[in-house]
Amino acid sequence: MKKMWITLVAMLMVFTVAACSSNNGNNGSSGNKGTVPSPADEAKATETAKEDKNAEPVTLKFFTALADRSNGAGKIEQAIIDSYIAENPNVKIEVEALQDEPYKSKIKVYASTNAVPDIIQAWGQTSFIKPLIDNDMLLELNESEFESSNFVPGAKDGFSQDGKLYGLPRGTDFLVIYYNKKLFDDNGLSVPTTTTELLEVSKQLRAKGINPIATNAMEGWSLPIWFEYAAQRHTGDFNKMDAVLSGEGKFSGDADFLAAAQDIAALAENKGLADGFLTADYGMSRNLFGQGQAAMYVMGNWEAGLATDENFPEEFRNNVGAISYPASDKGAATDVAAWYGGGYSVSKNSKHPEAAVAFLKYFFAPENWAKQVWETGSGTPAQKFDQFLTGNETALQKQLVDIFSAMTSSSGTPVHDNGTDEFKTIVMEAHQKLFGKQITPEQFLTEMDAAVAVLK
Amino acid sequence: MGAITAKTNREAQRGNKKKAAAAPALKVILHLILWAVALLQIFPLIWLINYSFLKSGDFFGSGILKWPKSFEWNNYVNAFTYGSVPRFLLNSLMITTVTIVVAAFLALMLGYAFTRMEWKLRGPAMAFIMLGMIVPIHATLLPNFILFDKLNLIDNPLSLILPYIAFSLPISLLIISGFLETIPKSIEESAVMDGCSVFGVIFRIIMPMTKPAIATVCIMNFISWWNEFIMANTFLTSETFKTLPFSIMKFTGQYSSNYGAQFAVMTIIALPTVIIYLLFTEQMSRGITAGAVKG
Numbered sequence: 001m002k003k004m005w006i007t008l009v010a011m012l013m014v015f016t017v018a019a020c021s022s023n024n025g026n027n028g029s030s031g032n033k034g035t036v037p038s039p040a041d042e043a044k045a046t047e048t049a050k051e052d053k054n055a056e057p058v059t060l061k062f063f064t065a066l067a068d069r070s071n072g073a074g075k076i077e078q079a080i081i082d083s084y085i086a087e088n089p090n091v092k093i094e095v096e097a098l099q100d101e102p103y104k105s106k107i108k109v110y111a112s113t114n115a116v117p118d119i120i121q122a123w124g125q126t127s128f129i130k131p132l133i134d135n136d137m138l139l140e141l142n143e144s145e146f147e148s149s150n151f152v153p154g155a156k157d158g159f160s161q162d163g164k165l166y167g168l169p170r171g172t173d174f175l176v177i178y179y180n181k182k183l184f185d186d187n188g189l190s191v192p193t194t195t196t197e198l199l200e201v202s203k204q205l206r207a208k209g210i211n212p213i214a215t216n217a218m219e220g221w222s223l224p225i226w227f228e229y230a231a232q233r234h235t236g237d238f239n240k241m242d243a244v245l246s247g248e249g250k251f252s253g254d255a256d257f258l259a260a261a262q263d264i265a266a267l268a269e270n271k272g273l274a275d276g277f278l279t280a281d282y283g284m285s286r287n288l289f290g291q292g293q294a295a296m297y298v299m300g301n302w303e304a305g306l307a308t309d310e311n312f313p314e315e316f317r318n319n320v321g322a323i324s325y326p327a328s329d330k331g332a333a334t335d336v337a338a339w340y341g342g343g344y345s346v347s348k349n350s351k352h353p354e355a356a357v358a359f360l361k362y363f364f365a366p367e368n369w370a371k372q373v374w375e376t377g378s379g380t381p382a383q384k385f386d387q388f389l390t391g392n393e394t395a396l397q398k399q400l401v402d403i404f405s406a407m408t409s410s411s412g413t414p415v416h417d418n419g420t421d422e423f424k425t426i427v428m429e430a431h432q433k434l435f436g437k438q439i440t441p442e443q444f445l446t447e448m449d450a451a452v453a454v455l456k
Numbered sequence: 457m458g459a460i461t462a463k464t465n466r467e468a469q470r471g472n473k474k475k476a477a478a479a480p481a482l483k484v485i486l487h488l489i490l491w492a493v494a495l496l497q498i499f500p501l502i503w504l505i506n507y508s509f510l511k512s513g514d515f516f517g518s519g520i521l522k523w524p525k526s527f528e529w530n531n532y533v534n535a536f537t538y539g540s541v542p543r544f545l546l547n548s549l550m551i552t553t554v555t556i557v558v559a560a561f562l563a564l565m566l567g568y569a570f571t572r573m574e575w576k577l578r579g580p581a582m583a584f585i586m587l588g589m590i591v592p593i594h595a596t597l598l599p600n601f602i603l604f605d606k607l608n609l610i611d612n613p614l615s616l617i618l619p620y621i622a623f624s625l626p627i628s629l630l631i632i633s634g635f636l637e638t639i640p641k642s643i644e645e646s647a648v649m650d651g652c653s654v655f656g657v658i659f660r661i662i663m664p665m666t667k668p669a670i671a672t673v674c675i676m677n678f679i680s681w682w683n684e685f686i687m688a689n690t691f692l693t694s695e696t697f698k699t700l701p702f703s704i705m706k707f708t709g710q711y712s713s714n715y716g717a718q719f720a721v722m723t724i725i726a727l728p729t730v731i732i733y734l735l736f737t738e739q740m741s742r743g744i745t746a747g748a749v750k751g
Binding site: 069072074094096102106112282287288300312 | 514538694707711715
């Protein structure tokens with residue numbers, strides 16, 4: 001008995017000691033693997049030390065929603081951070097990376113304790129950035145400092161409020177329809193160019209036992225953007241929807257919106273959406289398309305990597321293409337649902353605002369983010385990147401560039417991101433019900449009006 | 457064979473008279489049902505292991521189970537290298553071990569104080585601790601964050617261990633005090649007669665007798681904290697102390713995820729839980745039922 005008692009106490013002590021000592025260890029070192037300077041960096045440190053004599057050590061906390069640091073955008077972000085640290089040995093950047101949803105809930109914790117990290121990922125959407133700006137948590141950025149970054153016109157709008165700039169966009173996002181050329185060819189079908197053809201093709205694909213369109217309806221965010229397309233093809237103007245959101249007019253009773261909702265309902269009625277699409281999340285819908293079980297895939301331009309993803313059969317990779325949403329007599333294929341999503345903001349409470357801004361300047365230098373993100377096919381930068389076109393792009397990348405450069409009008413921030421969390425939930429649920437045939441187009445418009453009412 | 461059937465027939469006849477023993481047909485049906493239930497229970501585990509050997513692109517196809525064309529051991533390699541499984545595993549192990557040991561220790565002491573000792577405010581004090589059961593974890597995140605921030609405990613294992621212990625206490629106390637009620641007081645009385653001190657009574661007499669309850673408490677706490685994510689996500693920032701669930705996150709990109717590696721990590725996370733369950737099921741059920749039946 002005594003033995004057991006002694007072991008218990010001994011274990012307790014060992015663990016508390018371990019806990020305390022490792023804690024001390026943390027205070028001593030930077031704590032982040034990515035920020036520990038390598039010997040090479042230290043060598044460089046002595047070199048550059050001569051240049052800036054009074055460079056004080058600065059530690060920046062960098063909070064991002066790109067959790068995967070070994071692939072795609074996250075990898076590039078980390079690479080730029082690493083090279084910045086190498087060039088500026090007095091600066092340490094501690095990266096904390098979480099996925100979107102945990103990120104958004106943790107930023108709330110940070111915000112309510114006034115402990116927002118120096119540089120945070122921000123979304124140029126009212127739902128995310130407005131509360132932060134309104135509570136005076138973000139640093140105002142000087143636009144002229146970033147002129148050489150060549151941001152695409154309008155890209156910074158979402159990050160601005162009352163003419164002041166509070167953040168910088170990282171990428172341009174737009175919704176396209178990917179298609180599997182082989183599935184179309186094998187069945188003697190041609191890729192739809194008008195909304196009527198889209199419905200017709202869906203019917204024919206369904207008749208041959210192929211899933212027509214895959215999308216991630218479970219998460220809900222792709223549907224409102226899709227509906228924006230459908231609506232624009234009837235109204236001929238992306239702004240009409242924004243006008244309704246700001247209180248001019250209503251969804252219900254509007255013939256154009258009704259026709260758009262009926263289009264979607266018709267598509268759903270004819271099983272134009274893949275089996276089980278309402279329970280399909282991002283990965284599932286993507287795999288459904290990649291495995292050749294769906295002919296089309298409604299998703300953003302960031303999926304340019306579909307053409308090179310080794311996880312999918314070669315036959316698929318060689319046959320994947322992208323088109324803009326089919327046109328109608330009122331809306332052209334060059335009217336694209338495009339917006340500027342993620343980017344960065346600097347915390348107003350930051351102890352080193354100049355250092356944070358200096359890093360952002362480095363990050364958005366054309367040869368860093370814009371060049372690298374384009375060359376790796378991880379997305380489309382929100383900066384001009386024509387000079388980085390190498391001609392070695394995949395066919396899919398070229399098609400995406402064509403859609404982007406032919407763009408004559410764009411939708412801006414997706415509808416559901418134009419308001420509060422509550423608004424977002426109602427809007428996404430209304431769309432899920434419409435696409436899932438649980439409500440009629442008329443009921444859908446009423447629900448959308450109810451969502452708008454929440455905004456007031 | 458014939459003898460056995462004859463015997464079972466006879467037994468069945470006897471059973472009919474007594475209305476006790478089940479007929480062989482019924483037995484077979486019962487076995488089939490139990491096997492079906494068992495398979496249903498084990499299926500997720502098989503599914504988990506199966507998926508950990510697939511390529512990311514193979515997921516969500518037509519079949520539920522899929523025989524991999526080539527086993528993707530690379531998923532496990534990724535989990536161990538990029539996913540930092542060894543380091544996070546060690547962190548998880550350390551944090552949960554400290555939690556369960558301290559929680560069991562405190563629960564035993566408290567249980568003894570509440571069931572055996574006579575003191576003022578004993579009832580209200582116990583009720584106060586039990587109240588902890590109705591506090592949802594989410595409600596404590598923000599106040600705890602502010603508190604730990606002031607105490608400089610953010611990004612420190614203690615910021616997890618302390619709330620874990622606090623959340624373990626009420627239910628652990630409930631089980632242990634329930635178990636203590638079943639132990640006759642005369643045992644302790646005789647120990648005291650032999651000159652045993654209070655601590656002697658607790659650690660020499662009570663602790664060995666409450667082993668099943670302690671084991672139950674430890675296992676329950678292990679299961680609840682081994683995979684805990686919300687608190688870990690809120691209180692930890694650097695890589696140094698992150699726990700296992702963060703390994704999965706490392707394979708989650710902005711849009712696409714490395715499912716194969718995620719399943720590999722999940723298999724590794726699930727293993728200790730399964731092993732502990734297999735080793736201690738008996739003690740666990742003894743610990744839970746002991747308080748329920750007056751012996």
